[in-house]
Amino acid sequence: MWVMGMMQAPPPVGPGVPRTLAEARAARVSALRYELHVTIPAVVTEPVMATETIRFALADASSSLPLDFSEPGDHISSLRVNGRNVPVQSVDGHVLLPAAALLAGDNEVRLSFRAGDASLNRNPDYLYTLFVPARAHLAIPCFDQPDLKAKWTLALDVPGGWQAVANGAETSRDEAGGRVKLAFAETPPLSTYLFAFAAGRFSVETADRNGRTFRMFHRETDAAKVARNREAIFDLHAAALAWLEQYTGIPYPWGKFDFLLVPSFQFGGMEHAGAIFYNASGLLLDQSATQNQLLGRASVIAHETAHMWFGDLVTMRWFNDVWMKEVFANFMAAKIVNPSFPGINHELRFLYANYPAAYDVDRTAGTNAIRQPLDNLAEAGTLYGAIIYQKAPIVMRQLERLLGETTFRDGLREYLRGHSFGNATWADLVTLLDARTPEDLAAWSHAWVEEPGRPVITTALRVADGTIASLTFRQADPIARRGLAWTQRLAVVVAAGGQVRTLPVNLSGLSGDVPAAAGLPAPDFVLATGEGLGYGDFVLDDGSRRYLLAHLPEIPDPLTRGAAWVTLWEEMLDGRVAPAALLDLALRALPLEADEQSVARILGYTEQAYWKFLDEPARARVTPELERVLRAGLDRSTTASLKSAWFSTLRDTARSQPVLEWLERIWRKTETVPGLPFAEPDDISLALELAVREVPAWQEILDQQLARTQNPDRKARFAFVRPALSPDQATRDAFFESLKDPANRRHEPWVLEGLTYLHHPLRAAASERYIAVSLGMLQEIQRTGDIFFPKRWADATLGGHASSAAANIVTGFIAALPPDYPDRLRRVLLSASDDLLRAQRGR
Numbered sequence: 001m002w003v004m005g006m007m008q009a010p011p012p013v014g015p016g017v018p019r020t021l022a023e024a025r026a027a028r029v030s031a032l033r034y035e036l037h038v039t040i041p042a043v044v045t046e047p048v049m050a051t052e053t054i055r056f057a058l059a060d061a062s063s064s065l066p067l068d069f070s071e072p073g074d075h076i077s078s079l080r081v082n083g084r085n086v087p088v089q090s091v092d093g094h095v096l097l098p099a100a101a102l103l104a105g106d107n108e109v110r111l112s113f114r115a116g117d118a119s120l121n122r123n124p125d126y127l128y129t130l131f132v133p134a135r136a137h138l139a140i141p142c143f144d145q146p147d148l149k150a151k152w153t154l155a156l157d158v159p160g161g162w163q164a165v166a167n168g169a170e171t172s173r174d175e176a177g178g179r180v181k182l183a184f185a186e187t188p189p190l191s192t193y194l195f196a197f198a199a200g201r202f203s204v205e206t207a208d209r210n211g212r213t214f215r216m217f218h219r220e221t222d223a224a225k226v227a228r229n230r231e232a233i234f235d236l237h238a239a240a241l242a243w244l245e246q247y248t249g250i251p252y253p254w255g256k257f258d259f260l261l262v263p264s265f266q267f268g269g270m271e272h273a274g275a276i277f278y279n280a281s282g283l284l285l286d287q288s289a290t291q292n293q294l295l296g297r298a299s300v301i302a303h304e305t306a307h308m309w310f311g312d313l314v315t316m317r318w319f320n321d322v323w324m325k326e327v328f329a330n331f332m333a334a335k336i337v338n339p340s341f342p343g344i345n346h347e348l349r350f351l352y353a354n355y356p357a358a359y360d361v362d363r364t365a366g367t368n369a370i371r372q373p374l375d376n377l378a379e380a381g382t383l384y385g386a387i388i389y390q391k392a393p394i395v396m397r398q399l400e401r402l403l404g405e406t407t408f409r410d411g412l413r414e415y416l417r418g419h420s421f422g423n424a425t426w427a428d429l430v431t432l433l434d435a436r437t438p439e440d441l442a443a444w445s446h447a448w449v450e451e452p453g454r455p456v457i458t459t460a461l462r463v464a465d466g467t468i469a470s471l472t473f474r475q476a477d478p479i480a481r482r483g484l485a486w487t488q489r490l491a492v493v494v495a496a497g498g499q500v501r502t503l504p505v506n507l508s509g510l511s512g513d514v515p516a517a518a519g520l521p522a523p524d525f526v527l528a529t530g531e532g533l534g535y536g537d538f539v540l541d542d543g544s545r546r547y548l549l550a551h552l553p554e555i556p557d558p559l560t561r562g563a564a565w566v567t568l569w570e571e572m573l574d575g576r577v578a579p580a581a582l583l584d585l586a587l588r589a590l591p592l593e594a595d596e597q598s599v600a601r602i603l604g605y606t607e608q609a610y611w612k613f614l615d616e617p618a619r620a621r622v623t624p625e626l627e628r629v630l631r632a633g634l635d636r637s638t639t640a641s642l643k644s645a646w647f648s649t650l651r652d653t654a655r656s657q658p659v660l661e662w663l664e665r666i667w668r669k670t671e672t673v674p675g676l677p678f679a680e681p682d683d684i685s686l687a688l689e690l691a692v693r694e695v696p697a698w699q700e701i702l703d704q705q706l707a708r709t710q711n712p713d714r715k716a717r718f719a720f721v722r723p724a725l726s727p728d729q730a731t732r733d734a735f736f737e738s739l740k741d742p743a744n745r746r747h748e749p750w751v752l753e754g755l756t757y758l759h760h761p762l763r764a765a766a767s768e769r770y771i772a773v774s775l776g777m778l779q780e781i782q783r784t785g786d787i788f789f790p791k792r793w794a795d796a797t798l799g800g801h802a803s804s805a806a807a808n809i810v811t812g813f814i815a816a817l818p819p820d821y822p823d824r825l826r827r828v829l830l831s832a833s834d835d836l837l838r839a840q841r842g843r
């Protein structure tokens with residue numbers, strides 16, 4: 001475009017943050033500093049005003065320099081470059097600093113502006129920034145790319161009575177005239193996506209651990225709940241910090257350590273340097289917390305704390321390598337959590353935490369490689385998902401085994417030291433590790449990191465005269481023309497002649513023999529996923545499949561049992577095991593299962609099989625036995641965490657009148673579940689499940705629950721979700737209609753809960769009408785929402801559906817997509833609809 005009055009046409013930049021722009025800027029800009037002063041009004045509808053000084057050195061001042069800011073140009077009231085007033089030239093979400101005003105060497109840019117609200121998460125009495133992956137420029141002018149790290153100085157002017165937290169330590173606080181002015185220390189070099197602040201009505205808890213003061217900001221109104229959780233939360237942070245300092249050999253890099261618990265936060269946590277933000281419900285647990293919730297809390301704390309080194313201290317150069325920070329955070333978290341839970345089988349935990357979720361995406365036509373190309377940060381959000389969070393740690397564990405723990409750790413130490421307060425790429429790390437091993441890491445990385453999908457691994461078992469003649473595993477690429485072979489080590493379990501042996505196999509070419517199996521008696525079963533190690537689509541031989549469906553609960557080793565469960569679930573999805581047969585196995589296995597993690601996993605499979613893979617007549621047949629098994633499990637359990645796992649599955653699958661009446665009595669507090677205390681969130685969940693089943697008093701239950709709810713944040717969420725549960729179609733239509741306005745989608749967890757109930761399996765037939773419109777909104781959802789929102793939106797829309805009519809809507813929708821539809825969103829649709837389409841094939 002040509003702008004009147006300019007000496008020259010601005011260079012074309014384009015919307016978002018294109019990679020070309022980022023590379024050009026990184027080559028020109030250095031020694032960057034931001035000084036930001038933000039004034040937050042007491043009234044949420046009034047604008048947030050700010051002034052900003054940006055200082056940097058410029059290598060080349062011969063052309064204009066784009067600053068990112070997605071608000072209209074007239075929201076900037078003043079722009080001064082090196083002391084001169086400059087007219088605001090706003091193009092495609094960039095403010096062009098004209099070449100004529102720039103200097104080679106030091107520059108200073110001063111702005112006064114009205115901040116954008118889109119990434120400020122404003123609520124009536126608090127707000128918090130969430131700038132990942134490139135949403136800082138939705139609020140403030142900046143160079144919004146991870147490799148232009150800057151030192152940040154922040155001052156906030158907030159309403160009286162508010163607290164505030166930021167990356168730097170608070171250096172001054174003045175309260176006057178009903179306002180509070182706070183200043184924060186300058187940070188070490190920090191990427192824009194890690195810069196953060198929050199202000200509002202927060203309570204602050206403080207604790208000292210190992211000579212360091214930790215501060216926890218929160219909005220929980222239940223004092224007993226805070227008291228019950230606070231020591232554990234501080235302990236877990238201190239343990240994670242100590243572990244990481246020891247492992248990396250680098251002291252905690254960010255000075256002070258604060259964290260904020262946000263009600264209905266978009267993610268589990270976000271690793272803002274020195275000021276981690278968490279979803280409050282993940283840390284402040286109720287007495288009814290399950291073992292998975294307790295482990296999950298420790299994991300998310302360890303994950304975000306690990307990011308202080310992996311991601312914050314050393315950052316990917318570009319978001320195509322965002323997986324690197326996530327894989328190390330998750331991989332380290334698994335190691336960190338272990339000592340805090342000595343009673344847990346951690347190999348089993350690794351299996352359950354990573355494999356099923358990774359397969360959920362990797363088995364679908366919508367899967368992606370761990371490392372993906374990225375041309376523009378506007379699309380960075382779609383890189384996130386199970387492949388990064390769950391497949392990558394599996395792959396990283398292989399790499400650690402390939403190199404050995406010490407070599408691997410030393411390589412990481414060198415990587416962190418060499419790039420501290422800077423940026424690095426996957427190639428930088430591979431080069432560094434490759435020098436420490438004879439293995440060909442580049443070839444290994446190609447199959448596992450650069451390519452999508454998983455191998456199909458089949459068992460070829462020959463038995464002659466009652467003994468094993470040969471045992472071979474063959475791998476095939478599901479994309480035949482690609483012909484990829486994945487190198488991995490398997491631990492093959494062979495149960496034969498009353499003995500269970502685990503035999504190692506190196507799978508590197510197209511097949512791998514197990515010579516040690518030859519001559520063993522004909523086996524009961526052969527399982528290639530022993531030790532929870534192998535990754536792929538494993539096809540059992542017919543005899544092993546039959547044996548496992550009949551005898552799985554008899555396998556003595558919990559890890560082998562777990563691996564068998566994960567394998568059989570995939571077999572069911574591939575159509576080699578009938579859903580009803582798997583559910584039957586689950587109901588026989590549950591009463592015998594001694595490991596709490598496995599109980600939770602089998603309960604999860606039970607619920608999924610029931611709602612997604614059985615039709616209504618089949619559900620009706622199994623309901624009495626299902627309810628009986630779940631009720632018996634609840635009565636038999638001796639811990640609150642285990643009772644909670646049984647109870648929530650029963651609550652979410654209950655259908656019969658006696659069970660619903662019993663649940664209603666529990667909600668009314670006229671009956672209790674011995675050994676299972678109920679807190680406000682439990683009451684809310686129970687009220688919602690009763691309402692969606694339209695028990696006679698559903699309306700009164702919802703009214704009373706709203707009145708009963710004490711915590712204002714939970715009350716607001718409940719009021720938001722409630723119309724999605726109405727038996728009245730017009731009310732539900734209006735709820736769905738309201739979601740078309742992005743302003744009504746600001747609280748993403750609220751929206752997802754509402755959508756999930758709107759599309760509840762019991763309402764599925766009536767909600768098919770929303771599917772196409774909902775999927776049609778994905779592009780806009782991606783543009784306006786946070787990183788996980790598009791996939792979660794698609795999952796919440798499709799998760800409750802199992803009918804062929806719904807499947808036809810989705811296949812029709814995907815078939816009709818225009819050729820220029822974003823590939824990443826197409827893949828989101830393919831992976832979100834995978835279960836629904838598989839359920840059809842299984843009928």
Ligand SMILES: [Zn+2]
Pocket residue numbers: 271303307325326329
């Ligand atoms: Zn993370």
